[in-house]
Amino acid sequence: MTRSGVHLREITDDNRDAVCALRVRPDQEGFVASVTRSLADAAATPEANPWYRAVYSGDEPVGFVLLSWNVPPGRAGIIGPYFLWRLLIDVHHQGHGFGRVVLTQIADVVRADGATELLTSYQPGDGEPWPFYRQFGFEPTGEIDDGEILLRLDLSGR
Template structure:
């Protein structure tokens, strides 16, 4: 799957905000609108976000905490995959894996040695996807979510 990570602009903002997961997944991942609000409300997390596109069409959204300096209370990092959303119409086609491949490439290029993420402990959530990719539990719990680490 060939994807591109592109900035969210006035030209694509509404199409990106319209992306939706399956209704059963809504409890596991916040909407793009909520994610953008969280990014604006938490500048100390160094939010970095992009629309995921296949061709010219937005198919997903990704947001990380990007190279957060050590010692910021309540912020996991320095690189933390905060949100990954693939529109329900594009799930099961390798988009999520392609996004992770690209994110890993970018984090490595920036000098990162690990990527963290977290998820709710429900097994019908995204945990199996992340573990299949290579993330492993750290043993930590953050706001009720299992923290995972991917060594780079």
Template structure:
């Protein structure tokens, strides 16, 4: 199913804030509420975030550092996939892949040559998901010990259809 990325408004805010990862995944991705607060506290990271919709239903949340001047180790970029959350009821349906596809379609025309992300290592974490999409470790860790990964653009999507 196709997804759309929509701004968070007064009309959809509560439904988006209610999105949750599956039990045991909380150590790998923060809540939407925390992510929005983190964006407000870190304007130098040029946060850009959207609700992920399948039809008329919110199914996830995504946040990037949008064309930011990199200031390692605290600001990665210029294009950094800061948060990706798919609600526990909607995981396993290809929405995560579809979000990355949409993000790539948005940033490539802006001149992006790579998309960076990071993940918390651990069993049940997102490392395998990112690797299946073609992200590769950079060999670096961020200050919190997250593994930094890179997706080189243009991207030859090998993960399959959305």
């Protein structure tokens, strides 16, 4: 599904409260941290080269995305070079195609920066996001990091 008007926007003092108010369904809280927690994690982990944006539909925030951006090899505990750390679509906006549109935009942005793959991970369990990622084209790498299954999206042929 194509959602016109969906775009990524920097988080500023003017929109921070609205973006931090975004929430997932209660049954998803074990799979994705809140925006507030994500921003704190980003600030506490500068070695991950955190890159984050709010997801907007028109003038309304509908989600949040956080990546490790072009991380040089060898940084202990950091997966990269391009790792989708968080993807959150607000409970009121799920099921409308926003996640797919944003993931397409993220893939395009990191490919434009020279990436040949995008990595992410998920915590297995009832309600896990694996079906979403599988439909998009991610494949398991065979690796597990801190209990999370690592996934890879090949960007070279997209």
